[in-house]
Amino acid sequence: MSKQVTLEITEAGGIQMLHDDAVNLAELGKIEVQRASHVEFDNAKGKWFVQSAKTLVVLRDDFDTREIALEWEKEHYSPGGAGWAELTGGNKA
């Protein structure tokens, strides 16, 4: 498991989170999983970039390594991150 994962409990008692294999929500009911983002290499720029899967907007395109891009992406789309509202349709705070 990654070092840290954050879950949000909804008002109806459900759960939403950035997927992590260590947390098996299927034990509690039927889950839905959708892609949040893409992490790809830009051959022209020589940098890794993070793109929203929903809006296709490139969020950042200046990562030297894939690992750093993945770390940034996880923080961005986790509960409390700037991209959380994009995934949940709720408030980002």
Next chain:
Amino acid sequence: MSHFTKLESANIVSAKAFEAAVRELGFTNIKHNSTTTDYYGKTIEADVVASGAGKYDVALKKNGEGKYDMLADWWGIRTHNNMKEFAGLDDRGIQNKILRHTTKHTIVDKYRREGYRASVQDDGKQLRIQLSKA
């Protein structure tokens, strides 16, 4: 390339988590293998009955799938128990609040048993659990 996972409504799979949740919300007495009374006055056997917060109690009964169903006279709890935690909520809102707290305890208990550190952030509106492991 991350994925977003959503569980619309969590089943109740832990009676212990339910007990912790209802205690947190104001029910003070827990009985196992007891009875409760539904809206029509019918006596129902239940695995867990939580009372002590007014005339009306809330119960848990195992269903055929090995999970639990919540049983209560929700109207009675809403209109007669006068519980601070349920103020302003309708019947569904009361059920959701109990489910929400039960889900919280289910996750925290499960992952603490597996060696994770579980930190709960609850401002009354947003409820988040941060799990971490060295």
